[in-house]
Amino acid sequence: MSEDTVSGTRRALGILKVLGSGDPQGMRLTDIAAASEISQPSAHRALKALMAEGFVEQAEASRKYRLALDFFVLAARAAHAGGLRRAARPALLRLSSTLSDSVFLLVRNGFDAVCLDRIEGPFPIRTFTGDIGGKVPLGIGQGSLAILSYLPEDERETIIRFNVPRLLDRGSFDEVGLRMHLDNVRKTGYASLNTGLIPGMAGVGVPILDAEGRAVAALSIGTLLERLQGDRLPLVVELLRKEAEGISRQLNPFDPTLRYPARSLGAGSV
Numbered sequence: 001m002s003e004d005t006v007s008g009t010r011r012a013l014g015i016l017k018v019l020g021s022g023d024p025q026g027m028r029l030t031d032i033a034a035a036s037e038i039s040q041p042s043a044h045r046a047l048k049a050l051m052a053e054g055f056v057e058q059a060e061a062s063r064k065y066r067l068a069l070d071f072f073v074l075a076a077r078a079a080h081a082g083g084l085r086r087a088a089r090p091a092l093l094r095l096s097s098t099l100s101d102s103v104f105l106l107v108r109n110g111f112d113a114v115c116l117d118r119i120e121g122p123f124p125i126r127t128f129t130g131d132i133g134g135k136v137p138l139g140i141g142q143g144s145l146a147i148l149s150y151l152p153e154d155e156r157e158t159i160i161r162f163n164v165p166r167l168l169d170r171g172s173f174d175e176v177g178l179r180m181h182l183d184n185v186r187k188t189g190y191a192s193l194n195t196g197l198i199p200g201m202a203g204v205g206v207p208i209l210d211a212e213g214r215a216v217a218a219l220s221i222g223t224l225l226e227r228l229q230g231d232r233l234p235l236v237v238e239l240l241r242k243e244a245e246g247i248s249r250q251l252n253p254f255d256p257t258l259r260y261p262a263r264s265l266g267a268g269s270v
Contacts, residue, residue: 011036011042015046015047015050016056018035019032019065019066028064029044032047032065051068053070054071055067084217084251091246092104102119103121103219103221104143104219105117106143108217111166115131139160139167139172140170140172142204143203145181146191147217148160149182150185150214150215160175189237190205190206192205202222202224202225202227204228205219206218208247208251209248217247218244
């Protein structure tokens, strides 16, 4: 795929997001271009392409652009195609079998990370989130750090300002320490931070990224400290990364779990 094609696709997807969050009655070309941070000619070309596919229409009276029926039909079908938890379940089973450790699927929920699924390993461990449905402030625990590290900068800053007092209340690191750890996660691609908050425990977390490189979830393991020392750590990281990449390719952008994780917690294991 050429660079021009990729850029055009990104512009079109960006416009769909703008229209989806804008006035249901439609938006003017100038407003769409401004919200999408592209030129008006580029916005007009992208809109014409989306109209040709039936995803966007232009109201005759106002000449404003809005999402068309075909878009909502496609979204409705996609919403039933299977969620994050279902897509990730085989990866959790493989990781648990290969590593003989407890494996977790975390998803962001506002300022927190929620445990959406877990596979219990043979070693007795203690974790920050506990069982399925447990949550912690973003910034506590390896999976939570992995999610926070790969959010857009403005979202990350908002969460840091809100969560630092919550982290301090739990005996975790201060703002300077948090920022240092987030920088390190972005450099290495994984979180493996053992703060001693849970003595004898250790873990690794990697982000699950959407098509824009934004973290929507994380895979992590929890284990005994001695099981993540020496040469075992890079092997564990590589296994987690491969599985996270596989899940990323299956992400459904219309999956309600990505916005409302609590809705899927009552569904049980799949």
